[in-house]
Amino acid sequence: MTGARTGWVFRPGVSAKVRARRTAQPRWAVALADKAQHRLCRRYARLVARGKPTTKVIGAIARELVGFLWAALYLREHAAA
Numbered sequence: 001m002t003g004a005r006t007g008w009v010f011r012p013g014v015s016a017k018v019r020a021r022r023t024a025q026p027r028w029a030v031a032l033a034d035k036a037q038h039r040l041c042r043r044y045a046r047l048v049a050r051g052k053p054t055t056k057v058i059g060a061i062a063r064e065l066v067g068f069l070w071a072a073l074y075l076r077e078h079a080a081a
Contacts, residue, residue, distance in 0.1 A: 028075055036068035 014022075014037075022030050040061050047057040 026079070028079065029072060032068065032072055032075065036065065040064060040068075 022033075043064065044057060044061050047060060048054065
């Protein structure tokens with residue numbers, strides 16, 4: 001799934017299925033996911049409230065999501081070392 005498409009299908013909140021899956025994940029990964037979700041939801045709401053076009057907002061959120069994905073991969077690599 002591309003970054004922009006991910007931005008369109010992303011919904012805030014953590015479902016029961018996701019909470020169950022998180023129990024098997026490292027704490028640092030869950031903490032990073034929570035931080036990303038909180039920041040991206042807040043940023044989305046602020047940009048839309050400022051009257052920015054939704055397509056531009058989704059693009060901005062997708063770019064920022066890629067940053068969080070990079071951080072997760074970086075932390076995973078360095079946590080194993």
